[in-house]
Amino acid sequence: MQPKRDHRSNNMITRIFATHLAEYPPERVPGPTIHEAKKCFLNWLGNAIGAHRHPSVNMMLNVARALNSSPQATVLGTSIKTDLQFAAILNGMSSTMWDFDDTHMETIIHPSAPVFPALVAWGEHTRLSGKKLLQAFVLGFEAEARIGLCLGREGHYERGWHITSTAGTFGAAAAIGKLLSLSPSQMQHAMGIACAQANGLREMFGTYTKPMHVGKAAANGLLAALLAREGLTSAPQPLEGKAGYAYLVSTAPEFRPLKAPWGESWQILRNTYKPFACGIVAHPSIDAAMRLRQRGVTASEIVAITVRVHPLTLVLTGKPEPTDTLEAIFSVQHGVAVGLLDGKAGQREYTTDRVRDADVVALRRKVTAIASQEVAIDQAVLEAALKNGEVIRIAVDKVIGSLANPLMEKALEEKFLDMTAPYLTPERQARIVDFVWRLDQQPSFGEFFRLCEADREA
Amino acid sequence: MQPKRDHRSNNMITRIFATHLAEYPPERVPGPTIHEAKKCFLNWLGNAIGAHRHPSVNMMLNVARALNSSPQATVLGTSIKTDLQFAAILNGMSSTMWDFDDTHMETIIHPSAPVFPALVAWGEHTRLSGKKLLQAFVLGFEAEARIGLCLGREGHYERGWHITSTAGTFGAAAAIGKLLSLSPSQMQHAMGIACAQANGLREMFGTYTKPMHVGKAAANGLLAALLAREGLTSAPQPLEGKAGYAYLVSTAPEFRPLKAPWGESWQILRNTYKPFACGIVAHPSIDAAMRLRQRGVTASEIVAITVRVHPLTLVLTGKPEPTDTLEAIFSVQHGVAVGLLDGKAGQREYTTDRVRDADVVALRRKVTAIASQEVAIDQAVLEAALKNGEVIRIAVDKVIGSLANPLMEKALEEKFLDMTAPYLTPERQARIVDFVWRLDQQPSFGEFFRLCEADREA
DSSP states (O other), X not given: OOOOOOTTXXXXXXXXXXXXXXXXXXXXXXXXXXXXXXXXXXXXXXXXXXXXXXXXXXXXXXXHHHTTOOOOEEOTTSSOEXXXXXXXXXXHHHHHTTSOSEXXXXXXXXXXXXXXXXXXXXXXHTTOOXXXXXXXXXXXXXXXXXXXXXXXXXXXXTTTBOHHHHHHHHHHHHHHHHHTTOOHHXXXXXXHXXXXXXXXXXXXXXXXXXXXXXXXXXXXXXXXXXXXXXXXXXXXXXXXXXXXXXXXXXXXXXXXXXXXXXXXXXXXXXXXXOSSSSOGGGHHHHHHHHHHHHTTOOGGGEEEEEEEEOXXXXXXXXXXXXXXXXXXXXXXXXXXXXXXXXXXXXXXXXXXXXXXXXXXXXHHTTEEEEEOTTSOTTOEEEEEEETTSOEEEEEESSOTTBTTBOOOHHHHXXXXXXXXXXXXXHHHHHHHHHHHHTGGGOSOSTTHHHHTSOOSOO | OOOOOOTTTTTTHHHXXXXXXXXXXXXXXXXXXXXXXXXXXXXXXXXXXXXXXXXXXXXXXXXXXXXXXXXXXXXXXXXXXXXXXXXXXXXXXXXXXXXXSEEETTTTBOOHHHHHHHHHHHHHHXXXXXXXHHHHHHHHHHHHXXXXXXXXXXXXXXXXXXXXXHHXXXXXXXHHHHHTTOOHHHHHXXXXXXXXXXXOBGGGTTSTHHHHHHHHHHHHHHHHHHHHHHTOOOOSSTTTSTTOHHHHHOSSOOXXXXXXXXXXXXXXXXXXXXXXXXXXXXXXXXXXXXXXXXXXXXXXXXXXXXEEEOHHHHHHHBOSSOOSXXXXXXXXXXXXXXXXXXXXXXXXXXXXXXXXOHHHHHHXXXXXEEEXXXXXXXXXXXXXXXXXXXXXXXXXXXXXXBTTBOOOHHHHHHHHXXXXXXXXXXXXXXHHHHHHHTGGGOSOSTTHHHHTSOOSOX
């Protein structure tokens, strides 16, 4: 079935969108969005440093070496430099490796992972100020989220496209495009060049191609902006044309978010930060398990746990018997088990050792997840049958980490400390946290990458 | 409407395909396919050298310079070296710039443009022999065409995906994967990593994003193979999975070509070479106009020309009033005009000067193209109404350059000489042609790139 197309009213979409974006004065980006961008940065940075030694990052680094990549920008956590594209790919890979990054819930985009790596590489290379970096991020975020809203969760993401990578390509192009001061026409071409590169498949979840294509989104967006600056032309209607990107990858593109004026509201203020190191749709269930623990219930009392979740939760994270970290990240059953056993669901609860621990396995086998149309994506209803015959029912409505119950600055700091603890001494961690909260006053990144270099062994 | 899915019988497709590919001994590639690969190479090379100074190639080169790309492989026609990825992109861009490259008609893939650039870059870097290059090309071509047959002309290409870029990514990955001697499992991952990068939109036709994404197909395929060698994992069913690439980008994927054994027939033997420097679907009409000229008809006699063509021909090349080279390439009307006026439709007939020439404009305005379901894609029916009242009707069935009426070695040589004349002296051209026909006896490419360097000014 062909989606409905109304080309008469939609024949200037990319032009309008690109013009709004190109003409928005970065210095007019409001204070609350800048503060939110710092929260994004701290959360993103902890992820990037925390996963910088992952084997798949090393594989990409080997390829960068095979291509004799020039030292232009730093791979976070190390003193290694690669060219801007590989730095964007590598930092993009690490920052989304643990699925512990931020989420724009309406689209399920993880917005920082494809945008910051491009910005930070370019920022280091051009000695950008912290303020300009944050302003460009807010605008890149806005572009990325609006493209995501256009492509749609149902018509695009749920169909199989990894929206973080696809929309993220546009976000990175937009952010770098702002730093390059692209004209409306150049920005339009940058969006078109992004259309011809954006990719990323949900089929890759649970494999290392997933972080790879998020990293490539960052590099492809950077390339799109650089080519547009050089004058490379793209189609006038790359998204909304009859065979444009939006119609090819979405069954129901919605162009209103691309036409709406800029500055009235900001998508970054709808960003959320994960408290748990796994797929976000599993979070309400973990929250429920932790509340069960808070009532004094222990694993030894459990006969069975049933958790009713949104159908998509089961599709994405219904893995009852995970055998390693990667599988556990997509296992709501594992999340419930460690939530009750450990009262936490950070990276340590997702190590392969913990995933295979006998107590965890035993409890996990007692957990059954059931899809229910009556449960929203950010909700869960847990029922625990205890050995004494009691049944405890916990309904999570405003899950921790959601917009209604957000992770605050202090919790984000703790998450950063937790993620980077294997590589950074507390003194170093404190200096980085301090640097980030004052990021809008930093004249450049000179000192920053040295600070992020691992100063202890894992 | 969801395409039909039969996952039970289709759950090993990529594995089977990758195993056939990985296990096929390159030295068993038969002689006739090696000879055909040389024809591909000569045709590809003329294109690459002929367009190496195009402004869009220069834009990409500027980006390579901004990224401080290392000198690993040569940009054809120059003494400039970039890293392997940029060399693949740059040579990929130039070799498809004029839409004068080869065509696998069943899929409308231009097979050489994304595969040779990756191979030649890697081949120069690793001092590969000519024979190994040709063998890897035949196998890469086979993989590319089979992926194209799987995605389908109707369900993929006609829907809006640029199949040269999408299938080409797999072709490049396959060819490089053979040179890296990837195991079946690594080859499977390489195909999966290709799935997560392949892109290219028909909406970009007539813009310089089109050659750009063909170039990126070459570089992305190279990256996929290199990452697979490093051990990067991808999904077990990247193409055929429920939300796999084939189902996302095709309304009717056909998996039989991916399951069929290798070595019984070869897709490269179904390759064709364009005699005219424009979109292939316009060729039958140009052939008809040239036959009209052979009957002694001149432009001054014409009242009107009507040409009936396949509907897709009109969609792709129905541009009645082109104003420059790029638009003329997609104008069947322009092709008919120069076919009659010049008896040729090479690059010179597509220069912006020629496109705007008063005689050409006047004749072009007398040409009307009409879509007809009764005309096949490789046919055209031309009717010329003359001032003396005569009507001449020419039906082209076996168009020049088709499999049934192929461009022979001599004609390919002439095409090469014509395309490279602005940059190479006749002596140099002759040495290159000789080199190519003996490519399977060349121990390396050492001399070759020096030979291809422009030795005269355009």
